[in-house]
Amino acid sequence: MSDTEMIDAVVDRHHGDGTRLMQILRETQEQLGWLSPATLTRIAQAIAWPRAWVEGTADFYSFFHTRPMGRYRVLWSDNITDRMLGSTDLMQAMCKKLWLEPGRVSEDGLVSVDTTSCTGMCDQGPAVLVNYQAITRMTPSRVAEMVGLIRGETPVADWPAEWFAVDDNIRRKDMLLAHDLVPGQALGAALERGGDRMLAEIKDARLRGRGGAGFGTGQKWEACRNAPGHGAGAAHYVVCNADEGEPGTFKDRVLLTSYADLVFEGMSIAGLVVGARKGMLYLRGEYRYLLEALESALATRRAANLLGSNILGSAFEFDIEIHLGAGAYICGEESALIESLEGKPGRPRIRPPFPVTRGYLDQPTTVNNVETLAASCLIAAHGSEWYAQHGTEKSTGSKLLSVSGDCERPGIYEYPYGVTVRQVLEDCGASDCQAVQISGPSGICVAEGEFDRRIAFEDIPTAGAFMVFDETRDMFEVARNFAHFFAHESCGFCTPCRVGTTLVRNLMDKIARQHGSPYDIDELFKLHRLMQGASHCGLGNSACNPIFDTLNKFRPAYERRLMSLDYEPAFDLDAALSQARQMTGRDDAGAHLQNEAET
Amino acid sequence: MKTSKSEVSVQANAREARVKADRPAETKANNIFQLDGEDVPFTPGQTIMQAATANGTYIPHLCWHPDFSAHGSCKLCTVKVNGHFGSSCTIEAQPGMEVENRTMELDDKRRTLLQMLFVEGNHFCPSCEKSGNCTLQATAYELNMMSPHFDMFYPDRPVDASHPDILLDFNRCIMCALCVAASRDVDGKNIFAMGGRGLLGRRVHISSESGKLADTDFAATDRAASICPVGVILPKRKGFAIPIGQRTYDLAPISRQVKKATP
Numbered sequence: 001m002s003d004t005e006m007i008d009a010v011v012d013r014h015h016g017d018g019t020r021l022m023q024i025l026r027e028t029q030e031q032l033g034w035l036s037p038a039t040l041t042r043i044a045q046a047i048a049w050p051r052a053w054v055e056g057t058a059d060f061y062s063f064f065h066t067r068p069m070g071r072y073r074v075l076w077s078d079n080i081t082d083r084m085l086g087s088t089d090l091m092q093a094m095c096k097k098l099w100l101e102p103g104r105v106s107e108d109g110l111v112s113v114d115t116t117s118c119t120g121m122c123d124q125g126p127a128v129l130v131n132y133q134a135i136t137r138m139t140p141s142r143v144a145e146m147v148g149l150i151r152g153e154t155p156v157a158d159w160p161a162e163w164f165a166v167d168d169n170i171r172r173k174d175m176l177l178a179h180d181l182v183p184g185q186a187l188g189a190a191l192e193r194g195g196d197r198m199l200a201e202i203k204d205a206r207l208r209g210r211g212g213a214g215f216g217t218g219q220k221w222e223a224c225r226n227a228p229g230h231g232a233g234a235a236h237y238v239v240c241n242a243d244e245g246e247p248g249t250f251k252d253r254v255l256l257t258s259y260a261d262l263v264f265e266g267m268s269i270a271g272l273v274v275g276a277r278k279g280m281l282y283l284r285g286e287y288r289y290l291l292e293a294l295e296s297a298l299a300t301r302r303a304a305n306l307l308g309s310n311i312l313g314s315a316f317e318f319d320i321e322i323h324l325g326a327g328a329y330i331c332g333e334e335s336a337l338i339e340s341l342e343g344k345p346g347r348p349r350i351r352p353p354f355p356v357t358r359g360y361l362d363q364p365t366t367v368n369n370v371e372t373l374a375a376s377c378l379i380a381a382h383g384s385e386w387y388a389q390h391g392t393e394k395s396t397g398s399k400l401l402s403v404s405g406d407c408e409r410p411g412i413y414e415y416p417y418g419v420t421v422r423q424v425l426e427d428c429g430a431s432d433c434q435a436v437q438i439s440g441p442s443g444i445c446v447a448e449g450e451f452d453r454r455i456a457f458e459d460i461p462t463a464g465a466f467m468v469f470d471e472t473r474d475m476f477e478v479a480r481n482f483a484h485f486f487a488h489e490s491c492g493f494c495t496p497c498r499v500g501t502t503l504v505r506n507l508m509d510k511i512a513r514q515h516g517s518p519y520d521i522d523e524l525f526k527l528h529r530l531m532q533g534a535s536h537c538g539l540g541n542s543a544c545n546p547i548f549d550t551l552n553k554f555r556p557a558y559e560r561r562l563m564s565l566d567y568e569p570a571f572d573l574d575a576a577l578s579q580a581r582q583m584t585g586r587d588d589a590g591a592h593l594q595n596e597a598e599t
Numbered sequence: 600m601k602t603s604k605s606e607v608s609v610q611a612n613a614r615e616a617r618v619k620a621d622r623p624a625e626t627k628a629n630n631i632f633q634l635d636g637e638d639v640p641f642t643p644g645q646t647i648m649q650a651a652t653a654n655g656t657y658i659p660h661l662c663w664h665p666d667f668s669a670h671g672s673c674k675l676c677t678v679k680v681n682g683h684f685g686s687s688c689t690i691e692a693q694p695g696m697e698v699e700n701r702t703m704e705l706d707d708k709r710r711t712l713l714q715m716l717f718v719e720g721n722h723f724c725p726s727c728e729k730s731g732n733c734t735l736q737a738t739a740y741e742l743n744m745m746s747p748h749f750d751m752f753y754p755d756r757p758v759d760a761s762h763p764d765i766l767l768d769f770n771r772c773i774m775c776a777l778c779v780a781a782s783r784d785v786d787g788k789n790i791f792a793m794g795g796r797g798l799l800g801r802r803v804h805i806s807s808e809s810g811k812l813a814d815t816d817f818a819a820t821d822r823a824a825s826i827c828p829v830g831v832i833l834p835k836r837k838g839f840a841i842p843i844g845q846r847t848y849d850l851a852p853i854s855r856q857v858k859k860a861t862p
Binding site: 037038040041050051052053055056057058059060061062328345350487488489490491492493494495496498499500501502503506526530533534535536570 | 669671672673674675677684686689708711712715716718719749750752774789790791792793794795796797798800801804805806807808809810
């Protein structure tokens with residue numbers, strides 16, 4: 001089959017529908033290795049989109065390549081927790097063995113090695129993606145063996161199966177993870193109630209979104225249900241946000257691995273309430289390995305009459321599609337996620353209008369977190385009264401925490417809302433804890449004096465990440481890792497975030513090189529104040545949070561790196577002459593600059 | 600990722616105000632908001648920017664243009680609405696809103712945003728054909744930007760001189776996407792699209808396999824050919840026809856060139 005025929009076959013499978021561009025690009029790339037200019041032209045013709053639109057989408061996402069990237073593409077997860085488990089040295093060792101520079105493709109086009117944002121394996125890192133398949137628990141011996149397999153051009157499918165094992169590591173179950181529902185039970189109860197009463201139950205249960213912001217799920221569903229559809233394609237949609245990209249978060253991965261029925265059932269209940277016939281699960285590209293299992297879970301549900309038409313003998317009709325992302329943290333923002341579902345770059349929309357009135361294809365859309373949808377099944381099956389008995393006044397139910405970092409038992413912990421940070425630390429076996437980063441880089445950094453604070457919307461809201469740092473860790477390096485993360489993930493739409501995240505990253509690097517001064521600290525605060533108010537979306541607004549928190553709580557970590565001057569140039573004057581010295585073969589006193597302070 | 604608190608409350612305020620606006624008792628006389636303490640009338644549906652502009656009041660901006668729908672990316676038009684930050688080009692005017700515009704706090708932020716745009720690209724005003732007609736330069740003068748402040752990034756942005764009549768110098772691009780809107784909405788050609796991600800990736804894509812403008816049906820008569828607020832899209836063989844010193848913003852500051860709409 002020629003490349004053109006192959007591309008046409010992929011596009012045909014998606015009915016030439018441009019809104020399915022993300023899937024078209026991924027499937028094409030899986031077969032051709034990369035997306036060449038000719039490939040993009042062909043795809044643009046086949047879906048009848050301007051070519052620049054197709055290219056705009058292709059070069060927005062980290063996992064699409066408009067340049068050849070090697071037959072083996074190794075990406076090291078670069079979360080701080082991977083680093084704490086030794087990923088930096090392992091990656092360096094791998095590059096050395098392969099005679100490679102990070103980010104560059106080998107001369108023979110065989111392999112490239114690079115870093116990628118957190119892959120959601122923090123409890124079993126250091127993790128890598130090889131040709132977008134997840135591998136956990138990297139060790140020096142695995143690195144050596146992997147290099148051998150790559151050199152020998154062994155297909156990834158034939159690599160040792162145990163490398164691809166991903167454990168759930170469920171350490172504490174509560175109402176959700178210990179549920180006793182059978183597939184169809186919650187949906188059956190919802191159908192019996194009908195959409196109106198089901199909505200009332202969700203509202204009475206005071207269920208709030210588990211993605212971190214805590215918006216009332218009932219309010220969201222109600223707003224979507226009440227919003228009229230628009231035009232010829234009038235419809236309502238349910239979207240499950242499984243773009244779990246916040247570094248340190250991996251609870252959705254576990255829900256989708258072992259509780260997929262609960263998630264799909266929650267989507268169906270949402271569909272019943274808002275009047276949707278179609279649901280979409282947006283799965284982050286890092287979880288590509290879950291796709292086949294999820295598809296088969298959907299097939300099982302269809303066979304059991306839990307999806308499709310006349311569900312459980314009722315008039316309710318609903319089905320679910322899975323859309324795969326391609327490496328863009330910003331798509332966790334609901335309007336960016338919708339753009340991505342429509343085949344576009346994941347750029348947050350101007351709001352209002354909100355997705356509940358104008359979302360996917362401009363139609364009313366409810367976007368809910370994986371965990372929120374799963375929790376709705378408990379309310380459907382057991383009722384709001386039972387549900388609201390758990391947790392706290394303003395935070396009913398339970399929360400899954402993804403615990404990683406310096407503790408004996410990293411993994412998933414489910415608690416009723418209201419649990420103290422100290423309790424979680426005790427349960428996971430964290431000793432000598434210095435700080436906990438809760439809800440990822442965009443969340444908050446909690447220091448020892450605050451360990452009696454509670455996980456709840458009343459106190460510390462969280463999307464689930466719980467990264468533990470013991471006394472040996474350098475909190476400046478933690479914040480610097482997060483600064484690099486935001487600079488990499490900024491979508492580039494608005495000025496303050498596009499330029500600001502990189503300025504912040506550079507300032508943190510300058511301080512790390514011991515060229516910083518109090519002036520640079522002031523600059524960081526200034527950028528924080530600007531980005532927090534002026535950015536287009538939550539990414540830019542919260543990008544400086546980890547720096548602000550660590551500067552306030554762990555200032556000595558910064559100050560011991562500063563030079564005691566008011567201003568320090570970002571470069572070393574004398575070092576800047578080193579190339580000239582090398583070229584002229586000089587190394588006498590006249591070939592050196594002395595810093596003013598020394599003269 | 601969360602919606603920021605200020606964002607939420609601006610939205611809540613807007614909603615409240617909209618509810619109020621729906622009341623039948625409202626009359627046209629009530630369609631007024633306060634901009635730096637001055638009464639600004641508006642017609643329902645107008646954004647703060649649209650109403651201010653019609654009133655002849657200047658709110659600094661780069662990516663907004665009266666002929667096109669708001670893009671909301673440059674953030675120069677950030678104002679404070681009832682105490683909360685927001686983009687005046689996207690927030691609808693509501694009766695009784697109190698909007699801060701040219702305060703020291705906001706102009707400070709705008710100056711920093713301008714500095715960000717200057718260091719992000721390669722801007723050499725003295726040799727630029729657009730000097731004196733450039734919105735970026737004029738806004739920087741307006742806001743007393745005296746230096747780029749940050750380290751320059753010196754990005755590698757190739758020039759596209761392939762087209763017979765038009766030169767594209769992306770060194771000066773500020774990512775406003777006005778060329779994208781003009782080509783899409785007026786010319787019906789979709790020759791440009793914003794692509795890439797982050798500081799170094801963000802760029803304008805040209806709709807041809809070579810990526811060259813010559814391989815598109817772009818014409819010097821297109822609306823997109825004359826929309827660029829900076830010096831990216833320039834006509835060839837025409838330079839310095841109006842001498843520096845006599846150009847648009849040489850004659851009067853940008854803030855004094857907002858023409859009040861005639862009713």
